[in-house]
Amino acid sequence: MAAAKADGTPLQQLLARSAKACPQKIAIRTESGDASYSQLYSLVGRVSAAMMNLGIGAMDRVGWLLPNCLQAVACTLACYSIGAVSVPINVRYASDEVAYMVNKVQAKMLFLSVGKLDVLQDLPAHLQLIVIGAQTSQRLSHRSWDEFLQTDVEASSAPVSTEHPALILFTSGSTGRPKGVLHSHGTCWAAIRISAEAFQLRSDDVVLVGKAITHAGGLQTQLLPTLMMRGEVVLSMVPPAATAVDLIRRFHVSVYAMLSSFLLDFVDYLEISDHNLPSLRRVIGSGDSVPLHVQSRFHKLFGWPVLEGCGITEIGGYFATQPIGKEKPGSIGLPTARTEVRLVDVDGKAVPLGQPGEVLLKTPSAAVGYWDDPEATSSLFQDGWLRTGDIARKDEDGYLWFVGRRKLIIVRRGSNIAPAAVERVLATHPEVQSSVVVGVPDELDGQVPIAWVLAKDKACPPANASLAEHMSKRLATYEVPVCYWFLDEIPLNSVGKFDRAGLQKAAEERYQILANAHRAGA
Incomplete structure (x- = not known):
């Protein structure tokens, strides 16, 4: 050591x-007072x-x-x-x-x-x-x-x-x-520095922390980078859209980062209210892919693009972000500073350009391992590279395009389906607000995709036939969901992301009931 x-x-x-350097400057503003x-x-x-x-x-x-x-x-x-x-x-x-x-x-x-x-x-x-x-x-x-x-x-x-x-x-x-x-102290510091550099934080920035600081996204990509750069932190507990807008106006917030699910709420709110927020210069969405239609709506509101960041707890921050001024909507951007990326197949071999593969990383912010879990720690690394479990492809300019997560991949009759890819297509349907696609066991196909859908008009959701036609024109037959089930709202898990695990379980139970009923009636 x-x-x-x-x-x-x-x-x-x-x-x-x-x-x-700046003893009297406000470091943090909270509901209970400033410091x-x-x-x-x-x-x-x-x-x-x-x-x-x-x-x-x-x-x-x-x-x-x-x-x-x-x-x-x-x-x-x-x-x-x-x-x-x-x-x-x-x-x-x-x-x-x-x-x-x-x-x-x-x-x-x-x-x-x-x-x-x-x-x-x-x-x-x-x-x-x-x-x-x-x-x-x-x-x-x-x-x-x-x-x-x-x-x-x-x-x-x-x-x-x-x-x-x-x-x-x-x-x-x-x-x-x-x-x-x-x-470690070193990996934490690296994650903090990388985040500050990726989003070009300055000492005159006022950053509204839009995530819980009990997680890397709030602590190491927002709070501590701002304090390192001697900026001002506005600390609230994952504010709803109306509260966020009030805080942005009151404290002249210049940077705001949040989970993709909250970004959707933020855009929805601004479209039906006075959206004049002149102090804002950066907005970042992460946690899940930001649908293209949300990016387009955001750009229409502000005249500049929302940025995406992609990271995992195991590196304590981001491994890819949209380069400011050189954004490619739909991609997750370029690898962050001092981060090396490899894309490999199931055998650990590099995949051809443009083909999807698991993201392996070398970065100074990589975790030491898992606490008191040597087996999991060993499986986290492959020949010195950290395995993310994320599937992505790289284009000719080096930009990464998120495909899905290895553990979430649906295998239907031997063909892999990335839920994120199906969700992106669903998001292009004019009557769909958002969706979560999960795989459920099926006797004939092994697994089949199910889509939980949040309609723009909850009182009048789109017909299943309309969704099926839309999807079949844009996806391979095996990728098209076999069922579309509607929700009044998409549930969130403990970290504020879409509760995929809960929706997976609910889909399996519901699909099994339907399968049993079908067999009984056959």
């Missing part, structure tokens, strides 16, 4: 450098001292089950400062999922909001609990935030090496239990 520098890693110095860079730096120092006072040191895991708030920011930065490992946990997780994560990493301390006290019944008794929003401790095992901060210990940091563990981000767990993705 590399020797620690006297002043710590770049990740440990991130806030200190910004606070020294300048010097005030945030002071708070992080107090949290670091309080953690150390309670026995937290290098390598200890510290969980935080918090919404987007100032305390959450202070918790993770304090962990970095003293060499502890920050473990963000999404507030949308149920109590048994929280307990699993806490136990998996053997957390020594957990910060949680007073509204999440229902999870305590499933947590280990030895866990030190700090409750945000509580006036006083309710039991000896709890401390309120104010009680926690009361300490005589001097604020200090513990310099570590860039290889030292910094962050465990849990995957969304669409298949099996969530896995804890382990990042």
Whole structure:
């Protein structure tokens, strides 16, 4: 392991450098108040001292089950400062999922909001609990935030090496239990720098964080890059469209990034309201592919394109983004700085130009591996390359075009179907707002595609025959969905993406009922 520098890693110095350069500038705006860079730096120092006072040191895991708030920011930065490992946990997780994560990493301390006290019944008794929003401790095992901060210990940091563990981000767990993705100080710093460079963040930018900071998209591609560049963060808990517009106007937001599903809501809202937002200069959509019709509608509203970013938890940020000024609508752009990309077939051999293959990566932000899971860690890498599980193709200009995810590929009579490709075609139907395509088991075909559809006019959805005709003209016969089922809204999972796992299960159950009824009537 590399020797620690006297002043710590770049990740440990991130806030200190910004606070020294612009102490009085607003760093973060929240619903509960604002904090300048010097005030945030002071708070992080107090949290670091309080953690150390309670026995937290290098390598200890510290969980935080918090919404987007100032305390959450202070918790993770304090962990970095003293060499502890920050473990963000999404507030949308149920109590048994929280307990699993806490136990998996053997957390020594957990910060949680007073509204999440229902999870305590499933947590280990030895866990030190700090409750945000509580006036006083309710039991000896709890401390309120104010009680926690009361300490005589001097604020200090513990310099570590860039290889030292910094962050465990849990995957969304669409298949099996969530896995804890382990990042070091060096890989976290690389993800933060790459994001700042990709979107050309500046010190005069005001960035509205449109994702939960318990995940890489909020923490490492929005919040921390902005603080690194000495910009201003507006921190809200994944604001709905009307709230986002209000915040953009009130604080003159210049950069706003959100999940693709929320971008659709944002465009819908602006089309029926006063959409004059002159301060905005960048909007980024990610998490799922941004449909071309949404990109077109966005361009009509603003006169400039929405950008796409594609990344995974295992690299803590983006591996491809639309190059600013050289966008190709529909693509996910070019590889980010210092990122190498290979596209390979099932045998690990490079695919010809234009052909789809699994995306393999080499990037300085690649995770160390999965926490306490050597088997999964081993399968994550192939000859030094990180396997993403994403399927893409590359064009003659080097742009990447997302095809689908390896685990989501539907195999029908030996032919592969990428749900994302089917969804893109569905999105071109004039009466379709959005869709999720899943594969279900079928006795004859192995698997068949099913489309869950959100119609533009929910009271009068398109006829199945209209959808089938539209799709059959644009797709191979085997790619055309066998059923179109309508939803009043597309459910979201714990990280705010379309709940593909839930819709997959619902489709399998419904299709099985139909199959049983068909057999009974035969």
